[in-house]
Amino acid sequence: MGKQQTTKLSQKITNINELATLVDYSLMDTLVCDPDATQNGDDYAPRQVFSGHYVPVKPTAIANHQYIAHSKALFNDLGFDDDLAIDEDFGRLFSGDLSNLPEPIRPFGWATGYALSIYGTEYVQQCPFQTGNAYGDGRAISVLEVLAKGKRWEMQLKGGGRTPYCRGGDGRAVLRSSVREFLAQEHMHALGVPTSRSLCLFLSATEKVNRPWYSEGSKTRDPDILVANPVAISTRVAPSFLRVGQLELFARRARNNAHANALNELKKIVLHLIEREYRDEIDDKLGFEEQVVLLATAFRKRLIALVAHWMRVGYCQGNFNSDNCACGGYTLDYGPFGFVERFDPFYQPWTGGGRHFSFFNQSAAAKENFGMFCRSLLPLLTDYPEAAKCIEVILAGFSSDMQIALENMWAAKLGMQNYDEALFHKLLSLMVSSGADYTMFFCELSKMPDKIASLSHSFYQALSAPLLEQWESWLDDWRASFTSDAELVQASELMKQVNPKYTWREWLVVPAYEEATNGDYKRVHDLQWVLTQPYGELSKDIDGVHYQLRPAKYDALGGVNHYSCSS
Numbered sequence: 380m381g382k383q384q385t386t387k388l389s390q391k392i393t394n395i396n397e398l399a400t401l402v403d404y405s406l407m408d409t410l411v412c413d414p415d416a417t418q419n420g421d422d423y424a425p426r427q428v429f430s431g432h433y434v435p436v437k438p439t440a441i442a443n444h445q446y447i448a449h450s451k452a453l454f455n456d457l458g459f460d461d462d463l464a465i466d467e468d469f470g471r472l473f474s475g476d477l478s479n480l481p482e483p484i485r486p487f488g489w490a491t492g493y494a495l496s497i498y499g500t501e502y503v504q505q506c507p508f509q510t511g512n513a514y515g516d517g518r519a520i521s522v523l524e525v526l527a528k529g530k531r532w533e534m535q536l537k538g539g540g541r542t543p544y545c546r547g548g549d550g551r552a553v554l555r556s557s558v559r560e561f562l563a564q565e566h567m568h569a570l571g572v573p574t575s576r577s578l579c580l581f582l583s584a585t586e587k588v589n590r591p592w593y594s595e596g597s598k599t600r601d602p603d604i605l606v607a608n609p610v611a612i613s614t615r616v617a618p619s620f621l622r623v624g625q626l627e628l629f630a631r632r633a634r635n636n637a638h639a640n641a642l643n644e645l646k647k648i649v650l651h652l653i654e655r656e657y658r659d660e661i662d663d664k665l666g667f668e669e670q671v672v673l674l675a676t677a678f679r680k681r682l683i684a685l686v687a688h689w690m691r692v693g694y695c696q697g698n699f700n701s702d703n704c705a706c707g708g709y710t711l712d713y714g715p716f717g718f719v720e721r722f723d724p725f726y727q728p729w730t731g732g733g734r735h736f737s738f739f740n741q742s743a744a745a746k747e748n749f750g751m752f753c754r755s756l757l758p759l760l761t762d763y764p765e766a767a768k769c770i771e772v773i774l775a776g777f778s779s780d781m782q783i784a785l786e787n788m789w790a791a792k793l794g795m796q797n798y799d800e801a802l803f804h805k806l807l808s809l810m811v812s813s814g815a816d817y818t819m820f821f822c823e824l825s826k827m828p829d830k831i832a833s834l835s836h837s838f839y840q841a842l843s844a845p846l847l848e849q850w851e852s853w854l855d856d857w858r859a860s861f862t863s864d865a866e867l868v869q870a871s872e873l874m875k876q877v878n879p880k881y882t883w884r885e886w887l888v889v890p891a892y893e894e895a896t897n898g899d900y901k902r903v904h905d906l907q908w909v910l911t912q913p914y915g916e917l918s919k920d921i922d923g924v925h926y927q928l929r930p931a932k933y934d935a936l937g938g939v940n941h942y943s944c945s946s
């Protein structure tokens with residue numbers, strides 16, 4: 380018996396019946412279902428959803444699905460056999476067809492409402508009814524909750540068709556954005572950045588939708604043509620998909636007394652968040668108000684760590700609204716994102732984004748989202764003035780803790796024990812004036828060069844004599860902080876762990892999704908391989924492609940240098 384059990388535990392999930400044994404909706408079922416929802420999930424027209432945490436929705440399958448890729452790393456984390464990815468039932472499920480699946484898998488999934496605020500300003504007009512009641516998952520539909528290897532995961536289709544929150548959209552995601560999100564999530568995971576994960580990616584061989592995009596060679600800021608794109612469904616996985624905007628929606632309703640159960644719905648979603656994301660850190664025996672205070676403390680810590688990671692790896696989220704800010708403290712919504720190549724503190728690839736969501740402004744944007752998170756907790760604490768006061772104090776401490784996290788991160792990138800403000804600011808100004816490639820520069824610096832010539836191939840421009848001199852002096856100052864050869868060696872080792880070698884380069888991703896459009900997935904697979912080993916030393920051939928400055932022909936090129944979010 381004991382032996383049999385051991386064998387069973389170590390076996391991998393190979394088919395849909397075995398997958399079904401992991402399914403557990405028990406946490407989900409503690410939430411409130413929209414009372415106006417249809418029973419069968421055929422609920423696709425944009426409509427106001429006045430109450431409840433979710434709406435049951437049946438995904439709309441993409442026609443003639445084809446397997447493109449799955450994440451071996453996530454499959455392994457879940458205990459899934461790689462062959463499951465090409466299993467017919469698995470393909471049907473994750474291309475949106477929930478019919479004829481083994482119990483307890485339900486024939487419908489669920490979409491959730493959320494609110495939008497930008498930099499702390501609440502918006503309602505993004506919803507067709509101008510009330511905010513129809514804003515939420517317009518094309519994201521969760522289909523499963525599983526308990527795998529002792530962890531709970533929610534699985535969510537992106538591009539699985541319309542929901543009541545689709546606001547007139549088609550509910551689809553095109554291949555381009557799906558390939559990007561699929562690759563980026565696993566790249567971020569490999570970089571050590573908390574993120575939603577990629578399970579699998581399926582394309583429709585026949586179904587297309589029109590999206591504005593850039594004509595070949597276009598240097599316009601906004602898209603100049605309408606392109607028919609194949610649709611795809613990528614499935615992302617996370618402990619939950621709870622966003623700050625979600626708490627915000629229920630808090631707005633509680634504040635406005637929108638309906639009799641509003642405050643209770645807010646309380647339930649907050650407890651649900653604790654259960655799903657923070658139970659290891661927050662004791663359920665504590666009083667509710669104490670748990671809320673601990674939640675704010677824990678989320679602050681995670682959010683600060685997240686943004687410090689983003690800065691470390693050169694990631695710009697691009698659209699860090701409250702509805703794109705995961706309450707679990709990980710990266711969510713890989714639409715308008717990019718990775719900085721030629722260093723620019725105000726890098727922002729998304730044309731709709733603006734400077735407020737640019738690379739170096741992400742800590743400020745995070746603080747605004749955290750402010751909205753805290754504000755959303757307050758209606759629950761009207762009877763607990765002490766706890767409400769604690770929330771204020773926690774919020775007030777965000778900026779100083781963020782600053783400390785950033786300083787520690789910059790020090791680590793430079794291999795230093797302590798942050799040296801003057802040295803760091805001088806470095807930033809030299810990187811800007813020399814056109815440093817963010818990733819290549821820090822990667823080369825991790826080899827502890829004593830001459831600037833060793834770094835020259837990480838610059839986009841030839842250095843003038845005065846610049847060369849300034850660099851030599853900066854290198855001397857930096858190296859002076861290491862007092863022995865042993866310290867230099869140790870610093871180099873540490874730097875290599877925080878400064879990746881391979882990064883997301885949009886001009887290498889574009890041909891991958893373009894060729895995938897023609898049914899050739901080789902580049903997607905190659906990129907998947909490289910991007911999931913960002914700290915590795917791969918081959919010379921790989922370096923010849925992936926460890927390179929961006930060629931000048933991509934400067935100002937629409938769809939590479941910048942893009943609209945027509946995903």
Ligand SMILES: Nc1ncnc2c1ncn2[C@@H]1O[C@H](COP(=O)(O)OP(=O)(O)OP(=O)(O)O)[C@@H](O)[C@H]1O
Pocket residue numbers: 514515516517518519541544545546547548549550551552702703711712713714944946
């Ligand atoms: N084609 C579409 N059809 C319906 N709704 C859409 C479509 N594209 C975007 N939306 C909805 O518009 C809102 C804003 O879009 P945004 O680009 O932030 O999100 P997203 O990339 O679709 O989703 P997520 O934040 O879930 O990753 C979201 O609520 C999203 O669901």
Ligand SMILES: [Mg+2]
Pocket residue numbers: 702703712
């Ligand atoms: Mg979004």
